[in-house]
Amino acid sequence: MYLSSLQIRNFRNIKETQLQFNTGVNIILGQNGQGKTNLLEAIYFLGIARSFRTSCDSALISRDMDGFFLSGIVVQQHIQDKIDVLLEDTKKVRINNKFLPRIIDLIGHFQVIIFFPEDLHLVKGTPDIRRRFLDILLSQSNPQYLHYLQRYNKIHKHCNEMLWQLKTGQQVITMSELDVWDIQRQETGNQLIRARKEAIEVLNDLAAGIHHQIATSPTLMEDGGSSEILKISYKPSMFNKEKRVDEIRKGHTLNGPHLDDMVFQINEIDARRFSSQGQQRTASISLRLAELEYLYQQTKELPVLLLDDICSELDDVRREYLMKAINRGGQIFITTTSLDTIKELMDGARVFTVRNGLIYS
Amino acid sequence: MYLTPSMAKLVHEFNKLPGIGPKTAQRLAFHILKISATEARVLASAIIEVKDRITNCPICYNITEDSPCSICKDTTRDHGLICVVEQPSDIIAMEKTRVYKGDYHVLQGAISPLDGIRPDNLRINELLMRIQQEKVKEIIIATDSDVEGEATALYLERLLRTMVARVSRIAHGIPIGSNIEYTDEVTLSKALESRRIL
Numbered sequence: 001m002y003l004s005s006l007q008i009r010n011f012r013n014i015k016e017t018q019l020q021f022n023t024g025v026n027i028i029l030g031q032n033g034q035g036k037t038n039l040l041e042a043i044y045f046l047g048i049a050r051s052f053r054t055s056c057d058s059a060l061i062s063r064d065m066d067g068f069f070l071s072g073i074v075v076q077q078h079i080q081d082k083i084d085v086l087l088e089d090t091k092k093v094r095i096n097n098k099f100l101p102r103i104i105d106l107i108g109h110f111q112v113i114i115f116f117p118e119d120l121h122l123v124k125g126t127p128d129i130r131r132r133f134l135d136i137l138l139s140q141s142n143p144q145y146l147h148y149l150q151r152y153n154k155i156h157k158h159c160n161e162m163l164w165q166l167k168t169g170q171q172v173i174t175m176s177e178l179d180v181w182d183i184q185r186q187e188t189g190n191q192l193i194r195a196r197k198e199a200i201e202v203l204n205d206l207a208a209g210i211h212h213q214i215a216t217s218p219t220l221m222e223d224g225g226s227s228e229i230l231k232i233s234y235k236p237s238m239f240n241k242e243k244r245v246d247e248i249r250k251g252h253t254l255n256g257p258h259l260d261d262m263v264f265q266i267n268e269i270d271a272r273r274f275s276s277q278g279q280q281r282t283a284s285i286s287l288r289l290a291e292l293e294y295l296y297q298q299t300k301e302l303p304v305l306l307l308d309d310i311c312s313e314l315d316d317v318r319r320e321y322l323m324k325a326i327n328r329g330g331q332i333f334i335t336t337t338s339l340d341t342i343k344e345l346m347d348g349a350r351v352f353t354v355r356n357g358l359i360y361s
Numbered sequence: 362m363y364l365t366p367s368m369a370k371l372v373h374e375f376n377k378l379p380g381i382g383p384k385t386a387q388r389l390a391f392h393i394l395k396i397s398a399t400e401a402r403v404l405a406s407a408i409i410e411v412k413d414r415i416t417n418c419p420i421c422y423n424i425t426e427d428s429p430c431s432i433c434k435d436t437t438r439d440h441g442l443i444c445v446v447e448q449p450s451d452i453i454a455m456e457k458t459r460v461y462k463g464d465y466h467v468l469q470g471a472i473s474p475l476d477g478i479r480p481d482n483l484r485i486n487e488l489l490m491r492i493q494q495e496k497v498k499e500i501i502i503a504t505d506s507d508v509e510g511e512a513t514a515l516y517l518e519r520l521l522r523t524m525v526a527r528v529s530r531i532a533h534g535i536p537i538g539s540n541i542e543y544t545d546e547v548t549l550s551k552a553l554e555s556r557r558i559l
């Protein structure tokens with residue numbers, strides 16, 4: 001799968017541009033603050049209909065403009081799809097000139113994976129970051145998952161509304177009314193739990209292998225590094241009927257997949273709390289590479305890789321490993337301030353230079 | 362753009378209708394301006410007439426001009442069978458099939474706590490009354506398949522299962538005439554779940 005061309009209008013500091021991309025490596029070169037990440041963000045938006053660095057869509061509209069427009073041609077097994085995403089008063093998505101009834105149905109048409117410095121928070125950060133990672137991965141590989149996720153979220157809101165009314169005593173609510181929503185929440189939630197459990201098992205196998213290879217590279221071993229075993233496990237928030245009294249007291253649900261987490265351990269020690277930043281960085285890269293492999297296994301297509309500012313954060317060992325691991329013949333977009341840091345990818349690459357929102361190829 | 366007070370009022374009223382934005386509202390208003398006074402009066406009185414004539418059937422709560430409605434009155438239908446739907450428009454769809462020969466019951470909505478709609482706000486008590494008074498053999502629950510429709514179906518099923526010999530739920534499946542290849546995964550998996558033995 002690759003993005004063959006992209007038209008951008010009024011997105012961040014990119015006013016108007018039309019780009020043709022390489023099916024392999026595309027290097028986005030430029031000084032700080034010129035619009036490199038903005039270009040990656042536009043590409044990501046075409047796949048997920050949201051940004052990887054803000055949840056506020058209107059921040060993406062060029063200052064003093066009313067909306068933005070993105071239009072890309074995605075090629076998959078020789079079939080071309082035109083994807084348009086526009087944001088004016090509302091967000092709209094068109095595939096081959098037909099509006100999608102729901103924005104969310106876009107997901108799965110253009111698979112993208114982002115690698116960026118904030119990935120460290122996959123290991124270090126709060127559980128919601130890991131849940132979002134899982135949700136995006138599973139939605140991209142399995143449309144049914146997205147369907148259950150949306151249903152779950154809606155049911156969950158209804159549940160919380162009931163519990164809140166019970167707590168505040170605004171209305172008399174019978175237990176059988178609450179039961180109806182709880183039963184649905186469990187049924188739908190269990191679908192999510194099952195999908196997450198299966199995915200994490202696969203991700204764990206993949207990521208552990210990658211992590212081991214990075215950690216046992218000769219250079220790191222010479223530096224006093226030692227063999228490391230990464231283990232990623234699922235920590236589901238299981239449904240528990242006995243919590244209902246507490247739920248009514250609090251006025252909201254206290255369990256279910258919206259509270260799930262994923263646990264990283266390195267040599268059996270909780271990586272979130274006790275590992276070094278370098279170890280956490282290796283674990284997060286391993287997870288992203290596992291994501292790539294997982295999507296490939298599930299969809300038999302290499303997703304498009306977006307790498308933002310990756311080199312600045314990595315030492316040579318991890319950088320070299322990553323460069324090798326991502327270069328598998330799929331399409332890559334990588335930002336950098338200097339070509340020196342990505343020598344491994346230069347072969348056959350196309351370079352785009354970004355200066356003040358203008359993109360030259 | 363400048364609108365006279367009466368035009369502005371008409372645009373405003375059209376704009377309140379579902380699915381009609383300001384531009385369409387204005388286009389409709391200008392259309393009304395163009396048609397003859399007679400045509401305009403016919404339209405206005407058609408609106409008044411539905412409001413005056415249409416009531417809810419006291420038995421099934423479908424919209425009707427007679428009381429009870431033509432379906433409830435029809436002696437050739439099977440009154441032991443009640444199909445429970447959310448809206449009167451669902452009956453129109455069901456009737457188009459010409460397959461179903463039982464009665465209906467319109468709930469006038471679905472359970473939705475976020476919209477403040479509770480079982481008491483629906484015509485559920487009226488359904489219970491019917492079940493007590495009539496000889497009902499089977500209730501077919503035909504609420505929508507969104508979360509609110511499913512919650513309503515579940516609520517009814519649990520409420521009715523001791524009261525009626527049979528409570529059933531319509532199946533969700535692949536639309537006839539559509540290609541399996543082009544059916545979305547969710548519909549297809551639902552259809553698989555509700556497959557039947559041949």
Ligand SMILES: Nc1ncnc2c1ncn2[C@@H]1O[C@H](COP(=O)(O)OP(=O)(O)OP(=O)(O)O)[C@@H](O)[C@H]1O
Pocket residue numbers: 011012013014030031032033034035036037038039059060061062063309335337354
């Ligand atoms: N909504 C917006 N409208 C106009 N300009 C914007 C908007 N949002 C961000 N910018 C501008 O975009 C520029 C930043 O672009 P971007 O984040 O892509 O930089 P970069 O090239 O990735 O830099 P770095 O190398 O530092 O990561 C800033 O100059 C900022 O003012």
Ligand SMILES: [Mg+2]
Pocket residue numbers: 036037038308309335
């Ligand atoms: Mg940047």
Ligand SMILES: [Zn+2]
Pocket residue numbers: 418419420421422423429430431432433434
């Ligand atoms: Zn009737």
